[in-house]
Amino acid sequence: MTNPERIDAHQHYWDPARGDYGWLTPEMTVLYRAFGPADLAPLRASCAIARTVVVQAAPTVEETRWLLDLARNEPSIAGVVGWVPLDDPHAGTLIAELAREPKLRGVRPMLQDLPDDDWIAKANTTHAVDALIAHDLTFDxxxxxxxxxxxxxxxxxHPALxxxxxxxxxxxxxxxxxxxxxxxxxxISRFAHFPQVHCKLSGLATEAAPGWDDATLAPWVAHLLAAFGPKRLMWGSDWPVLNLNGDYARWHAASQRLLATLSDDERAGVFGGNATAFYRLTRDPAG
Structure with missing residues (x-):
């Protein structure tokens, strides 16, 4: 792999004034404000991250359209992972419409917030999944x-998804x-058994107690690496959620150290090449 573009495979932009982020309340003072590309630009530059994959943070089609509008004129956004109602019988039509936006790269239901932990196994998502596969889109x-x-x-x-x-x-x-x-x-080992499944090296700092260091995260990172291997891992910041228990440069540097045993090509994959291949990212002609 020859010097692939460095990609942050998972971050968010939002504006609480939009009103559809149910989980984002004024009590979350670190996060309760608008975050946009200008806020992330200096952090990306400090870590030599060229572009990012922006992931939905509200379970609404309106937020997905807002992110796609933002991405249209923002070269640093390589792709958008949006939200659609996967169990809606008309989801296939909606996905086909949204897929006309070249930066739509996938969708994400917010499974962690649903009252039924088994929803994804029980819901009728066939129309939506068929459309995702037909339009070469992914599932987070x-x-x-x-x-x-x-x-x-x-x-x-859904082995083709x-x-x-x-x-x-x-x-x-x-x-x-x-x-x-x-x-x-x-x-994790169970998920890794499916060859079509990748994993994001992201969000770990948020799940740790305050004061985390490399040693705190090492056994967890080691298992992710052992299960998925360096070709199916992709690094993401989960910024600005990351700000709850860390910062961009600290998490990026820790990740570099925790993956120091990999070859140069393997690290280049985790920090960009794998995300580029998985999400089918293309160069932005405006960038």
Missing amino acids: ALVFTRHANALATFLAR RAVVDHGAKPPIAAGEASGYAAWAQA
């Missing part, structure tokens, strides 16, 4: 360990290895 899975059975059922049902597990399935790092590691590790 925002899950915890408790969703393992349901997600595995869904993945087995390219999928990625966000944030390493949010491991219980703050609770320590004695509490929840074994079940989480088993879930």
Whole structure:
């Protein structure tokens, strides 16, 4: 791999004034403000990150359209992962319409927030999944360990759907290895069994207790690497959520150190090449 573009495979932009971020409340003072490309630009530059994949943060089609509008004239946005109602019988038509936007690269249901942990296994998503596959779009899975059975059922049902597990399935790092590691590790190995599934090295700092360091994260990163291998891992910042328990440069530097045993080509894949291939990212003619 020859010097691939460095890509942040998972970050967010939002504006609370839009009114559809149910989880984002004024009490979350670190996050409760608008975040846009100008805020991220100096952080990206400090880590030599060329472009990013922006991921939905509200379960609305309106937010997806807003992100696509933002991406249209923003060269630093390589792709958008939006939201659609996957169980709507007309979801296929909606996906076909949204797919006319070249920067739409996938969709993400907010599974972690749904009241039914088994929803993705039980819901009738056939029309939506068929449309995702037809338009070469991807599926981001925002899950915890408790969703393992349901997600595995869904993945087995749709072997042609390219999928990625966000944030390493949010491991219980703050609770320590004695509490929840074994079940989480088993879930990760189960997901990795599906060859069409990738995983994001992102969100781990947020799941750790304050004061985390390389040693805190090392066993969790090691298992993700052992399960998925360097060709199916992609680095993401999860900024600005990351600001709850870290910062862009700190997480980027820690990730570099934690992957120091990889070859140059393998690291280049994790920090850009794998995301470019998975999301089918193309160069922005305006960039």
